[in-house]
Amino acid sequence: MAEKKSLYQEFSKGIIKENPVLRLVLGTCPTLATTVSVTNSLGMGIAATIVLICSNIVISALRKIIPSKIRIPAYIVVIASFVTIVQMLVKAFVPALNDALGVYLPLIVVNCIILGRAEAFAGKNPVIASAVDGLGMGIGFTFALLIMSTIREVIGSGSFLDGIDSLTKVFGVTSFTGFHDILSQPVGILVMAPGGFLVFGFVMALANKIAQGKGEKKAELSGCSACPMAHACSLVNTDDSCDSKAKESENK
Amino acid sequence: MIAIFLTAVLTENFILCQFLGICPFLGVSKKLNTALGMSLAVIFVMALATAVTYPINLVLKTKGLEYLQTIVFILVIAALVQFVEIVLKKYLPSLYQSLGIYLPLITTNCAVLGVVLLNVESGYNFAQSMINSVGGGAGFMVAMIMFAGVRERLEGCDIPKALQGLPITLIAASLVSLSFQGFAGVVEGIFG
DSSP states (O other), rough: GGGOOOOHHHHHHTTTTTTTTTTTOOHHHHHHHHSSSSHHHHHHHHHHHHHHHHHHHHHTTTTTTTTTGHHHHHHHHHHHHHHHHHHHHHHOOOOOHHHGGGGGGGGGGGGGGEEEEEEETTSSSSHHHHHHHHHHHEEEEEHHHHHHHHHHHHHHOBSSTTTTTHHHHGGTTOOOOOOOOOOSSSOOGGGGGHHHHHHEEEEEEHHHHHHHTTOOOOSOOOGGGGGTTTTTTTTHHHHHHHHHHHHHHHHH | HHHHHHIIIIOOOTTTTTOOOOHHHHHHHSHHHHHHHHHHHHHOOOOOOOOHHHHHHHHHHTOGGGGGGHHHHHHHHHHHHHHHHHHHHOOHHHHHHHHHHGHHHHEEEHHHHHHHHHHHHTOHHHHHHHHHHHHHHHHHHOOOOOHHHHHHHTTTTTOOOOGGHHHHHHHHHHHHHHHTTTTTHHHHHOOO
């Protein structure tokens, strides 16, 4: 099925139709944690996209060499290597971003999007298609992060693109440091933990609403169905996700 | 010590304040018994992972290989989880029945790698690291069990169609998380 799609379709599916965050519900941890400001989420999105493209390419190139029994550990090694490289680059060139993302930067390793794409796509498809798939998924991830962080930053701290100069400095631009004082009384709770869950909930509801209008199915309740470990996990076959799937087919 | 433990459980709760381990939080918190099993497995793996990675980190430090932390830790955790699964299956089948099914899920749980990296980052010694990990796991359990209760209530509610399923769950999580914000400053207040 996947072979019949054109490269453009592989690219565009990740952005809206199969958006990893809003539709497949993958990578929720970094989504909630890094969307405090637009700059952070842009940095996170770019870092994850680079790792996603590189690991997809390598895993796809090695897909005939890696024995299927040990593929998950092999994928993890590939992903962890690229995460380490990205981490070192960020530390060297954008130290402010490294401080802002903190532990979430190395945690890209366990971001379900990357392992999920390796398992669902790169392990079965040729190199170029995998690279394009990685790019599309990465942009979709970044796009979702940007939507959420825009809402949270503008309402929560009354600024937009605050601290962006730490990113643009790499290209020698430091004059623009973002918009400030958009709101005279920002709603601070939105940049704290509860605000993350709240905004994510409403953004996902909106995505569901739009998808419903187009007659597509809702985002799955259980993260299990899309989870890369699903095959290894008997939980999927026992209770939760089966229930939710059964309910969903009843709804139809 | 108690301060570290309470901080890990309440003010810096992994799920509700640091956003680590959201996937199992949303996926497995539907029923109380699965939530309990998952959290026990998480506490166990967190403590074990900390105990094993602490000496490994010392070795990496003396060799000046700190940049390999991410790769080494994730591999150690993955191998450890596999190992524990095999051992449990062979020697403690009853425990395997109740915890084993959650183990593969935990390899890619960011809370486990997260706690190990945070321990290194905060420069804790061995005892402090262990306390922090067990506390983090206990906080995970508190959040999971509380939220399982909330979700059972949600089942019977009449919810607008677009909000059904995950969105309303996230909004409920937001409210639970809001209540945990109330703990901010409590630990400093007691021990400060």
